[in-house]
Amino acid sequence: MPLRPLRDERRAAAARALRPRPRGRGEILDVGDGVSGLAQGDRVLLCWLPACGTCPACRRGQTQLCLAGFLNAGTPNFKRPGGDVFGFAGTGTFAEEVVVDARCAVPIPDDVPFDIAALIGCGVTTGLGAAINTADVRAGSSVAVIGCGGVGICAIQGARLKGAAQIVAVDPVASRREAALTFGATEAVPPDELADAKQRITAGEGFDYVFEVVGKSATARTAYETTRRGGTLCVVGAGAMDDHLRLNMFELFFDEKRILPSLYGGGDVVQSYERAIALWRAGRIDLANLITHRVRLTEINEALDQMRTGTSLRTCVEI
Numbered sequence: 504m505p506l507r508p509l510r511d512e513r514r515a516a517a518a519r520a521l522r523p524r525p526r527g528r529g530e531i532l533d534v535g536d537g538v539s540g541l542a543q544g545d546r547v548l549l550c551w552l553p554a555c556g557t558c559p560a561c562r563r564g565q566t567q568l569c570l571a572g573f574l575n576a577g578t579p580n581f582k583r584p585g586g587d588v589f590g591f592a593g594t595g596t597f598a599e600e601v602v603v604d605a606r607c608a609v610p611i612p613d614d615v616p617f618d619i620a621a622l623i624g625c626g627v628t629t630g631l632g633a634a635i636n637t638a639d640v641r642a643g644s645s646v647a648v649i650g651c652g653g654v655g656i657c658a659i660q661g662a663r664l665k666g667a668a669q670i671v672a673v674d675p676v677a678s679r680r681e682a683a684l685t686f687g688a689t690e691a692v693p694p695d696e697l698a699d700a701k702q703r704i705t706a707g708e709g710f711d712y713v714f715e716v717v718g719k720s721a722t723a724r725t726a727y728e729t730t731r732r733g734g735t736l737c738v739v740g741a742g743a744m745d746d747h748l749r750l751n752m753f754e755l756f757f758d759e760k761r762i763l764p765s766l767y768g769g770g771d772v773v774q775s776y777e778r779a780i781a782l783w784r785a786g787r788i789d790l791a792n793l794i795t796h797r798v799r800l801t802e803i804n805e806a807l808d809q810m811r812t813g814t815s816l817r818t819c820v821e822i
């Protein structure tokens with residue numbers, strides 16, 4: 504497919520790719536000419552940010568920064584007259600059959616159920632990686648996670664694995680706060696109680712690590728203010744291309760807060776999948792309970808409503 508590598512297109516593609524979206528898994532029905540390493544019948548998960556393997560970022564082991572994958576992520580596979588597009592992020596997981604770039608199909612071991620694999624294809628890799636790869640949370644530290652959807656819950660699990668002493672989950676939705684407590688948060692508060700929690704838990708200093716997992720300028724600003732001086736703000740939420748987030752030059756240098764963005768787990772993508780599978784297999788992370796609802800493909804609108812309202816943590820579409 505001809506691609507024009509214009510900066511704005513890349514950024515727009517990435518912005519589309521990072522909205523909360525379904526992730527998928529399946530079985531290979533056929534492979535195209537010249538594809539090696541994949542065969543009919545292979546069980547795979549679908550990667551929305553595949554690595555080309557040859558660019559400078561891939562050669563450095565930062566496959567999450569591969570620009571070829573970046574462009575693929577926002578390029579629909581099919582179009583019809585009138586402008587409708589089919590398939591998202593090159594993966595199109597609301598369909599019984601999809602055509603994907605071979606690099607998007609990553610084989611999974613036989614003991615990994617399809618629903619677990621679908622979770623690993625995005626939110627699990629992103630949230631766990633933010634805590635483990637990007638922020639590299641230190642044992643005994645204090646953590647706040649702002650936004651407790653599927654990604655935030657996995658950041659909580661990652662912080663728990665790294666030995667954080669306090670993990671405060673922040674979310675306006677009561678069911679999400681309750682869920683966060685079952686995945687490792689030590690307490691859960693609505694956004695308007697975060698300032699009190701910061702005062703109570705850190706004597707007003709701020710948390711060692713704060714994860715922004717909503718994707719809004721306002722919550723990113725709150726996250727910055729909730730981080731202690733010298734602490735780490737890890738930006739996971741995918742925000743808009745606007746200039747609403749204000750940081751002044753004085754606070755930037757004087758507070759010495761480390762602002763660390765985390766894209767798709769902040770590390771080699773396939774290695775992150777393998778780590779998530781190993782942790783799941785060892786019972787060290789809970790993935791099954793991330794799926795709170797299941798629907799058939801014909802009930803897809805219900806799944807979207809559940810996602811938008813926060814009724815479900817993750818809805819699995821049975822195809």
Ligand SMILES: NC(=O)c1ccc[n+]([C@@H]2O[C@H](COP(=O)([O-])OP(=O)(O)OC[C@H]3O[C@@H](n4cnc5c(N)ncnc54)[C@H](O)[C@@H]3O)[C@@H](O)[C@H]2O)c1
Nearest residue numbers: 521522523650651652653654674717718739740741766767
């Ligand atoms: N960095 C990446 O590579 C990457 C990858 C995938 C998704 N994302 C982004 O991560 C974010 C989270 O994804 P998700 O699937 O968990 O989404 P989600 O919609 O399931 O969860 C977001 C949560 O934020 C909560 N929230 C809303 N306003 C809030 C506020 N003011 N304070 C605290 N919490 C608030 C919502 O109630 C919800 O529970 C999204 O922005 C998504 O686009 C980033």
